[in-house]
Amino acid sequence: MHLCGNIRQWIISGLGGEPDVREREKEFGERGPISRRMLIAQLKTTVGEACEIIDGLQEEALLQQFRIQGYDVSGLIAVLRVYEHFAYHAGQIMYVTKLKCGKDLRFTHLPVKKRSELPENDERCPVMPTGALRFEDPAANGALASSVLA
Secondary structure: OHHHHHHHHHHHHOOOOOOOOOOHHHHHHOOOOOOHHHHHHHHHHHHHHHHHHHHHOOHHHHHOEEEEOOEEEEHHHHHHHHHHHHHHHHHHHHHHHHHHHOOOOOOOOOOOOOHHHOOOOOOOOOOOOOEEEEEEOHHHOOOEEEEEEO
């Protein structure tokens, strides 16, 4: 719901000229249940409407200034902000989903742990297969270092 509200406010309303009917508090206050099918359909519809607006923008509109959510931004910056915001929350959703499922979702990888490394009696921590964790070591001036949790 939050992603739809953001897309609608910045692209459909902000760039497309539709009335801004966003009720941001309700995006976070909704307690459902709302079916996954309904949420996906709503997101697809909203993204589709936004894509039509973006596809129809002339170069001048990308350079034009708009007032959206209290900010003065160009059309291009508005599109980039929505893209960044969507990617940010999509990453959060994928990360939490992986943690809850405790398995590889076949498009990115999480660090792995063995049962012995998990807190005792903590059912919230799923057991994951062992493997390598790569991280950036600040002491190595940005060089990648590897650590194996076996």
